[in-house]
Amino acid sequence: MLADLDPESFQLDPDDVERRITENTRALMPVHMMGQPCHLERFLEIGRKHNLTVIEDACQAHLSEYQGKKLGSIAPLGCFSFQTSKTIACGEGGAVIGDDEALMDKVYTVHNHGTSRRGKTEVIGPKYRMNELEAALLLGQLEGVKERFQRRNENAAYLTSRLKGCPGLVPQKLYPGTTSGSFYLYAMRYRKEHFNNVDRARFLKAMAAEGVPLSPYITIGLHREPWVDHIVQSRVYRKTFSERRLKEFRDAMSCPRCDQVCEEMAMIWASGPFLGTQADMDDIADAVLKVYENRDQLASV
Ligand SMILES: Cc1ncc(COP(=O)(O)O)c(C=O)c1O
Numbered sequence: 001m002l003a004d005l006d007p008e009s010f011q012l013d014p015d016d017v018e019r020r021i022t023e024n025t026r027a028l029m030p031v032h033m034m035g036q037p038c039h040l041e042r043f044l045e046i047g048r049k050h051n052l053t054v055i056e057d058a059c060q061a062h063l064s065e066y067q068g069k070k071l072g073s074i075a076p077l078g079c080f081s082f083q084t085s086k087t088i089a090c091g092e093g094g095a096v097i098g099d100d101e102a103l104m105d106k107v108y109t110v111h112n113h114g115t116s117r118r119g120k121t122e123v124i125g126p127k128y129r130m131n132e133l134e135a136a137l138l139l140g141q142l143e144g145v146k147e148r149f150q151r152r153n154e155n156a157a158y159l160t161s162r163l164k165g166c167p168g169l170v171p172q173k174l175y176p177g178t179t180s181g182s183f184y185l186y187a188m189r190y191r192k193e194h195f196n197n198v199d200r201a202r203f204l205k206a207m208a209a210e211g212v213p214l215s216p217y218i219t220i221g222l223h224r225e226p227w228v229d230h231i232v233q234s235r236v237y238r239k240t241f242s243e244r245r246l247k248e249f250r251d252a253m254s255c256p257r258c259d260q261v262c263e264e265m266a267m268i269w270a271s272g273p274f275l276g277t278q279a280d281m282d283d284i285a286d287a288v289l290k291v292y293e294n295r296d297q298l299a300s301v
Pocket of ligand 1: 031032057059060080081082083092093094
């Protein structure tokens with residue numbers, strides 16, 4: 001089951017998650033979106049209250065810290081992605097970490113096509129093993145990884161301070177307890193009411209003309225993608241669940257604040273420009289402020 005977002009932080013809203021818990025819920029999986037910490041304390045609290053395991057999706061959040069602890073290492077399980085776009089990448093691959101031996105044993109079995117460390121095929125599982133060649137690529141990137149992380153944090157903080165001059169572009173809200181973020185992406189909310197109600201597409205076009213390409217990132221929420229109808233209409237689901245249950249599932253796929261985020265978000269891939277200098281951040285902020293100051297002309301872009 002999916003849940004809705006906090007439109008200011010772009011993160012999963014813990015209250016909405018708690019509302020959607022049912023007797024079928026087995027785990028909660030908050031995502032640290034853009035590599036910045038989600039409201040993890042609340043998720044851990046909800047997990048304890050409902051006796052549910054929390055799995056941190058730290059796929060975008062390498063090295064980020066919340067309340068002084070590394071993301072991915074706080075909940076019983078944390079997962080990371082090393083897919084091409086990530087700040088530590090090897091093409092495809094990932095890692096799951098945890099300190100509960102029994103749980104990690106199960107994780108091993110599932111990722112190893114269902115075959116356990118004991119050599120028995122115990123469950124059905126996919127083959128998610130990463131190979132050594134990819135691991136060697138990752139190891140090669142560890143040198144300087146902290147400096148790059150630090151640079152992204154410093155540049156993000158500086159850009160955020162400069163964007164205060166533009167009320168129409170609001171940087172991602174960070175929760176209390178955020179010590180640092182990976183700034184895999186630097187995301188902002190485009191508030192068109194501050195730009196004479198000109199739609200985001202025109203704003204992005206004007207920014208590109210200033211040499212600062214921003215992206216809308218995700219333009220449609222997962223709840224609106226065709227997979228929902230695909231599974232609801234599939235033979236196996238129709239055989240397993242009643243029509244009423246499938247309708248309930250379909251109807252629950254409503255996340256209006258996610259829709260809002262998809263309409264308002266503008267972001268920068270931080271691993272490129274954010275590894276640059278403060279002058280690069282000034283170029284980005286100057287372009288934003290120039291477009292904002294000339295917002296009267298945006299309608300004709
Ligand atoms: C937040 C988040 N979760 C999960 C994934 C999936 O990771 P992978 O592509 O390594 O399977 C990604 C990125 O791809 C991601 O950004």
